[in-house]
Amino acid sequence: MRLHPTVNLGILKFLGFEQIFKNSLTTLPIGGAKGGSDFDPKGKSDREVMAFCQSFMTELHKYIGADIDVPAGDIGTGAREIGYLFGQYKRLTNRFEGVLTGKGLEWGGSLARTEATGYGLLYLVNALLKDHADDLAGKTVVVSGAGNVATYAVEKAQQLGAKVVTVSDSTGWIYDPAGIDVALLKEVKEVRRERLTAYAAERDSAEYHEGRGVWAVKADVALPCATQNELTLDDAKQLVTNGVKVVAEGANMPTTLDATKYLQENGVLFVPGKAANAGGVAVSALEMSQNSERLSWTFEEVDGQLKQIMETIYDNIATTAKEFGAEDDFVVGANIAGFLKVAKAVEAQGVC
Numbered sequence: 001m002r003l004h005p006t007v008n009l010g011i012l013k014f015l016g017f018e019q020i021f022k023n024s025l026t027t028l029p030i031g032g033a034k035g036g037s038d039f040d041p042k043g044k045s046d047r048e049v050m051a052f053c054q055s056f057m058t059e060l061h062k063y064i065g066a067d068i069d070v071p072a073g074d075i076g077t078g079a080r081e082i083g084y085l086f087g088q089y090k091r092l093t094n095r096f097e098g099v100l101t102g103k104g105l106e107w108g109g110s111l112a113r114t115e116a117t118g119y120g121l122l123y124l125v126n127a128l129l130k131d132h133a134d135d136l137a138g139k140t141v142v143v144s145g146a147g148n149v150a151t152y153a154v155e156k157a158q159q160l161g162a163k164v165v166t167v168s169d170s171t172g173w174i175y176d177p178a179g180i181d182v183a184l185l186k187e188v189k190e191v192r193r194e195r196l197t198a199y200a201a202e203r204d205s206a207e208y209h210e211g212r213g214v215w216a217v218k219a220d221v222a223l224p225c226a227t228q229n230e231l232t233l234d235d236a237k238q239l240v241t242n243g244v245k246v247v248a249e250g251a252n253m254p255t256t257l258d259a260t261k262y263l264q265e266n267g268v269l270f271v272p273g274k275a276a277n278a279g280g281v282a283v284s285a286l287e288m289s290q291n292s293e294r295l296s297w298t299f300e301e302v303d304g305q306l307k308q309i310m311e312t313i314y315d316n317i318a319t320t321a322k323e324f325g326a327e328d329d330f331v332v333g334a335n336i337a338g339f340l341k342v343a344k345a346v347e348a349q350g351v352c
């Protein structure tokens, strides 16, 4: 579920199309869809956001359900919005069920769902590096975005021994050569809902720059985690010149097609979002499982399953790429592996 002023039918169609093959790659029995609105929660009061969510759900509840389609967070849709949407769904249907994911821990949410997409991205990158006799320890990482995916990508990258030196939002970006302070980032973005200028004001080692510029910073690993088409051909050239080894998409389709081709032609290990950011929807499915059995699993249990799922996804896309004569081409691997499972299911269930 995306809430952002740029949302239009074209964006929802590409996101929905990607979601089908991403969900297929998770190994879990989930289909795929996408929804949203051009409503902008930014700058609105909690009361205004609640009014929008309630009106939206008054119509949407007819089309969703625990065994139909299940909205989860995306740009502009976090725990606050999911709460208002879920409350209205219950009010209208008189049912408590796993119809939305990313719910609060007090009312059916799963531990590790908040962290899932960012952590999952790093579990996959780590598996990829291991497969190439390398790891994240001591690597410099550039991240774009400062929302849910970016924040937990930064956190896990640092836990795995890397140094993350950038984050960004739609107005500017931070260069912090001492390494991003995740606690301060969470305080500024999640608690106070402020801009990145507030991060820079409170951190001596950080520089704030207006506009875009993250991809010009020298790094071993680049993780676009903001939005579509944010990494262009010029950015790709800059990354290659600076010796980047891995680009993995935390966002959905952040890398333009010509940039993707350029990175791959220049020996960069590139992992598309449908594989690299599948950890979010995977844990959404685990949240639904917990809702169905009326149990809550521990953080370690969910996180352990997430790690295993991401490693399996990496094995699957790497093996499929090799099988089809395209070793280390994870675009080929992810597209074919994701597609084949869907195609076989469609064939077995009869075409209409």
Ligand code: NDP
Residues within 6 Å of the ligand: 073, 074, 075, 076, 077, 117, 145, 146, 147, 148, 149, 150, 168, 169, 170, 171, 225, 226, 227, 228, 230, 250, 251, 252, 253, 277, 278, 280, 281
């Ligand atoms: P959030 O709303 O939490 O954060 C989005 C971040 O990207 C913000 O820092 C925002 O800055 C920035 N951003 C948004 N639009 C633009 C833009 N046009 N130009 C520059 N920066 C921009 O969203 P998420 O972190 O949840 O989502 C980020 C990406 O990850 C999306 O592509 C989403 O589809 C994808 N994704 C998310 C998953 C999830 O579980 N949340 C799962 C899988 C993929 P600002 O605050 O200024 O708007």
